[in-house]
Amino acid sequence: EPFRLVVAMDHYTPISTRTHASLPVPMILFDSRKSGAGSNLNYNEKNAESTGILIENGQEFFKKLVEKGIS
Secondary structure (H helix, E strand, O other), X not given: OOOEEEEEXXXXXXXXXXXXXXXXXXXXXXXXXXXXXXXXXXXXXXXHXXXXXXXXXXXXXXXXXXXXXXX
């Protein structure tokens, strides 16, 4: 069956400060219905930022997660 998988952390914690920061967190949204080459980037803050993709809030994230539904 088709599925989506989200990989994310609950907060950004830079090693340099060793404390939580109010910065965007990297996440991966995998959709089994879509195929492609992918980015070939490792999962980390620097690479996530380099994509230029930013989801501003939880409402926008959940809209992307459920868009077009999974049948």
